Amino acid sequence: MPKPLLSARYRVVVRDAQGRIKRIEEAPSKSFILNFLYAWWLFLNLIGTDSISVVNSSGQQITVTLGQPDGWDYTVNVRVSPYAGIQVGSGTSSPSASSPYLESLILSGTGSGQLVYGTNIMTSPLISTNPGTMQITNTFTNNSGGSVTVGEIGFAPSLGNWQISPITYGACLFIHDVLSPAASVPNGGTITVTYTLQVNT
Amino acid sequence: MSIKLVRIAKRRRNKEPELGIYGYITFKVIDHGKVVMRSRRQMHSLTALWILEMWLGYNGTAPSFVAYSPNSFVIISPATFSWFSQGFWIVASSPYVGIVVGTGQNPKAPNTFTLASPVTSSSTGLTYGALSMPSPTVSGNTSTLSMSRTFVNNGSSPITLTEAAIVAYVSNGDSWTVNYDMALAYDYISPSITLQPEQTLTVTYQIQVTT
Numbered sequence: 001m002p003k004p005l006l007s008a009r010y011r012v013v014v015r016d017a018q019g020r021i022k023r024i025e026e027a028p029s030k031s032f033i034l035n036f037l038y039a040w041w042l043f044l045n046l047i048g049t050d051s052i053s054v055v056n057s058s059g060q061q062i063t064v065t066l067g068q069p070d071g072w073d074y075t076v077n078v079r080v081s082p083y084a085g086i087q088v089g090s091g092t093s094s095p096s097a098s099s100p101y102l103e104s105l106i107l108s109g110t111g112s113g114q115l116v117y118g119t120n121i122m123t124s125p126l127i128s129t130n131p132g133t134m135q136i137t138n139t140f141t142n143n144s145g146g147s148v149t150v151g152e153i154g155f156a157p158s159l160g161n162w163q164i165s166p167i168t169y170g171a172c173l174f175i176h177d178v179l180s181p182a183a184s185v186p187n188g189g190t191i192t193v194t195y196t197l198q199v200n201t
Numbered sequence: 202m203s204i205k206l207v208r209i210a211k212r213r214r215n216k217e218p219e220l221g222i223y224g225y226i227t228f229k230v231i232d233h234g235k236v237v238m239r240s241r242r243q244m245h246s247l248t249a250l251w252i253l254e255m256w257l258g259y260n261g262t263a264p265s266f267v268a269y270s271p272n273s274f275v276i277i278s279p280a281t282f283s284w285f286s287q288g289f290w291i292v293a294s295s296p297y298v299g300i301v302v303g304t305g306q307n308p309k310a311p312n313t314f315t316l317a318s319p320v321t322s323s324s325t326g327l328t329y330g331a332l333s334m335p336s337p338t339v340s341g342n343t344s345t346l347s348m349s350r351t352f353v354n355n356g357s358s359p360i361t362l363t364e365a366a367i368v369a370y371v372s373n374g375d376s377w378t379v380n381y382d383m384a385l386a387y388d389y390i391s392p393s394i395t396l397q398p399e400q401t402l403t404v405t406y407q408i409q410v411t412t
Binding site: 008031044096128130197200 | 247341342410412
């Protein structure tokens with residue numbers, strides 16, 4: 001059976017306010033979406049201009065227009081903080097290939113239904129081993145006063161059109177997974193999401 | 202401590218394909234307007250450039266890796282791409298980006314970023330055509346990115362091709378002072394393809410994701 005060229009796995013760990021583990025889930029990522037290929041196509045095909053759907057640093061859905069000589073600005077923790085890197089949402093519907101967003105992005109904050117986004121941690125990539133891998137982790141803290149349900153997660157590195165005015169950055173969703181059942185994060189608790197990307201040769 | 206292990210997915214080997222991105226290469230040889238060979242093969246090797254691209258933004262120091270510019274091999278030092286707001290494209294005037302072919306074989310490894318023996322474009326040898334790369338398409342749950350290039354043997358001798366790659370032009374986009382050609386994907390052409398004089402080879406890559 002052939003191996004995929006590129007695959008991903010996710011790991012979800014939910015802890016209560018005392019740090020006790022309440023749930024662990026680890027599974028192959030099911031859904032790379034069209035946005036992934038589209039973003040690569042845009043940057044490989046730097047002729048003229050085109051646009052792509054992303055989320056800005058306020059969590060709003062926006063469109064970024066890209067054009068030569070733009071390129072990857074593959075960052076997390078800056079520019080589109082906190083929504084670049086790993087995102088969490090409350091939706092539970094199956095991902096759609098052509099939908100570039102989580103169904104219902106959970107905003108960063110302490111209000112009802114919100115989680116405080118942490119800082120993305122990326123391990124140094126392994127490129128001289130087979131498979132080559134890269135890992136990114138983020139922890140989301142529930143200070144909302146009630147439980148928060150996480151039904152979906154995603155990997156969304158930032159990109160930017162820093163050669164076009166006005167400069168615009170956005171978090172571009174590449175991978176979208178649904179947790180089944182959804183994960184309930186108790187007040188004071190955390191949910192840690194780790195994505196591992198793997199290149200097989 | 203209460204640990205609820207909801208799911209650890211284990212896909213049965215040899216029964217279900219692993220989830221992820223798959224790729225295919227189609228080779229078509231035309232001789233005086235007639236298709237004399239057509240072969241669709243599985244891609245095996247994306248390189249770690251896909252991963253490096255996602256990691257190098259502001260995330261510290263890059264590992265050393267090898268690139269070529271276009272045919273002289275160089276070691277890129279760790280510091281070179283520590284700021285790697287990349288320029289990164291393959292549709293360019295140079296024939297050495299996009300789909301390229303060669304007559305050697307490098308190890309299949311994530312950090313194989315070059316052909317072993319690239320065949321350069323020549324009007325009296327293997328002539329590279331323009332790269333075609335339409336925007337990705339989606340059909341149901343499957344999205345596809347395709348690209349293709351045609352090569353014509355305008356020489357007087359057969360040319361046997363044993364390797365192919367998708368090569369991107371990579372730059373430290375903040376200053377555009379460091380520019381290299383690096384393979385995004387590297388595959389053996391196995392069995393090899395021998396292109397006779399006046400024959401045309403079209404190589405088409407298809408990279409597919411399933412949602």
